[in-house]
Amino acid sequence: MSGLGTVYKKEVRENLRDRRSLFNSVLLGPILFPILFIGLAYFAGSKQQEQVEKTLEVPVVGAQHAPNLVSFLEQQGVVIQSAPMDPETSVKTQEVQVIIRIPEKFSEQWKNGKPAVIEVIADPSRRESDIPMRRVRGLLNAYGAQIGQLRLQLRGVSPAIQSPIMIKDVDLSTPQSRGMLVMIMLPYVLMITAFTGGMHLAIDSTAGEKERKSLEPLLINPVPRWQIMLGKMAATATYAFASLVLTLVAFRFAFPLLPTGALGVDLNLSANAIGGILLAVGPVVILAAAMLTTLAALAKSLREAQSYMGLVFMIPMIPSLIFMVNPMKPETWMMAIPMFSQNLLIGEFVRGESVSLLWLALSMGSTLLIGFVFVAIAATLFNQPKIVFSN
C-alpha cells in the first residue's frame, strides 16, 4: 500500500503548484459562489423592498365617477395621475404598470347598492408589475370592506355577520425554513463543488499524464496499477473535499451578511449543520472522484477528457433541478437515490432539523455503492495495456 501513499502524496503536492488546479478547488466554490449568492440576495431583496415602500403612482381613468374612492386612495398615500389616452397600450408597453379604470356605470351601480365594477388594468405576466398590482387591489378591497361595514351598520346589522368564518394562520415554519433562495441554491452549489473541486486534478493526473508521456514510465515501477489509480483518485477526492469544506465555511461567514430584513429570514450554518452536510456529501466526493478518474482514463487526450467534463456537470445538476422545479417532501425511499438524497438531506440540515440515522445511512450507502462500481471500472481500465497509448 506504500505505493498508493506515494502516488497520493505526489499528486497532492504537485497540484498545489498548479494555478489552474487551485483556481478550480479554492476560488470557484469557496469564493465565487458565496459572492454570487450575497449579490443575488441583495439585489432581489432591495428590489422588493423598493417596490413595497415606493410611493404608489396610479393613473385613474374616470376619476370623476367616484370622487370618494379617489380621495380615499389619496388619503392612503397614492399619487393619482391623469389617465393616458389609451390605457391598454400604455400597460402593454410598460409605460405604466397599473391603471385603475372607473366605468361610467359605477355611480349608478353604487347608488342602487349593486356591486360596482372597477377595472384594474395590469399585466401580471410581468414580474415587476406584481407588487404594484397587489398593492392597488389591497387598497380597493380595503375601501370595499369599509363601505360594506358602514352599510350594514346603517341598517342595524352587525358587520360580524358577513364573516361566518375567520382564518387564523398558525405559522410553524422556523425562521430558517423560510430562506427559500438559500434552500434551493445551497444543495446545488455544494453538489457542483463536490465535482469541480477535484476535476482539474483528475484530468491532469490521468489524461494529462498520458498525453505528456509520463504514464508509461510510471507504470513500469513495481506498484500494482490499482494502487496507482487509487492514489490519484484519493488525491482527487481530497481536493474536492477540501473545496467543499472551504465552501461551507465561506457560506457560514457569508450568511450573516445576507440582507435578512429584506428576505425576512435569519439564516445561519451551525457547526453541527456543517458536520452533517459534510457527512452526507462525503460519499458524493468519492463517487465524483471515481467517475472523473474513469472518464479521464477513457479519454485519449487532455482535450477529449475536458470535453467529457461538460457532461459531468450535468450529473449533479439534474437532481437539483428536479428538486428546484418540484419540491418534494423527503421520504425514506428517496434516500436510496444518489445525488438526489443529498439535496434533501442538505435541506434538512440547513433547516436545523434532526436527520434520522436511517436516512443518512441509506443515502451514504447507496452513493458509496455506485462509487465503488466506478472504482472497479477505473481499476479495470488501468489494467488494460491500452491505457498508456494516446493517439
Place this chain on the structure above:
Amino acid sequence: MIKVSNLHKSFGKVKAVRGISFEVRDGEITGLLGPNGAGKTTTLRMLYSLLPPDEGEIRIDGLNPTKDAMAIKHTLGVVPDSRGLYTRMSARENIAYYGELHAMSRNDIKTSIEELVTTLDMADFIDRRTEGFSQGQRVKVAIARAMVHKPQTVMLDEPSNGLDVMSTRALRRYILDLKRAGHSVILSTHIMQEVAALCDRIVIIAKGRIAADGTAEELLRRSGSETLEDAFVRLIGSEEGLLA
C-alpha cells in the same frame, strides 16, 4: 540474463512481433537494431511487462514478466520510448518519486541521487523544475529516475533520440560504464553507429522477425560484407528506415 523464445504479439490485424528469440548475457550490451516499425519497442514493452505476449516465453533472471511482474520490476531499470517528466517538480523530485515507488528509504534515495548527479553530470539543473529542460537534460533525468534503485538489468529504448552530439557521446560513455559495472544492458536503436560503438551482441529485427543475431564480426562474416552498413542492408534485405 534474459532469455526470449518465440515471442508473438498482434494489435488487431497488425502482427507487430512474429517469432522473436534471443539472449542477453550479464555484463554485455545487446543491441536490438532495426528500422522504424520493426517491432523493437513492442518487444521491449513485453520484456518490462507492460504488454503480455500473445505467445512465447520470456525469462529475466529466471522470472516470468507476466506472472512475477512486481518482482521483475524491482530488478529492471527502464528508459522507455515515452520519457515525460513532471514539469512542476524539480529534477531531484522527479527522481526521488521513482525511488519512493521502489519503496527505497529516504536516505538511500538521497545517496543514490548524489551518485547519479556526479555520473550523469546533473549538478547544474538537479534542483530546477524540469519545465523548459533541453532534450539532453530530460534524457539524463529519465535515465537517473530509471537507475535510482540500482537495477541489475537496464533497458533503453532509442536512448539517443533527439540528442545532440555532445549529449550522445556522454550517453554512450555512461552506457559503457554500466557494462563495466556488471549490468546487463539491452538497447534498441535504428542507428548503426550506435550498435557499432557500443554493442557486444547485435540482434537485427525486421518486420517482426529476427534477421540476424551475433557479434559484429560474426555478422560481417555471415553476410560476406566489408562494412557493418553493407552487412545490415544485406541481412535486412532493404535500406528502408535505417540511419547511418
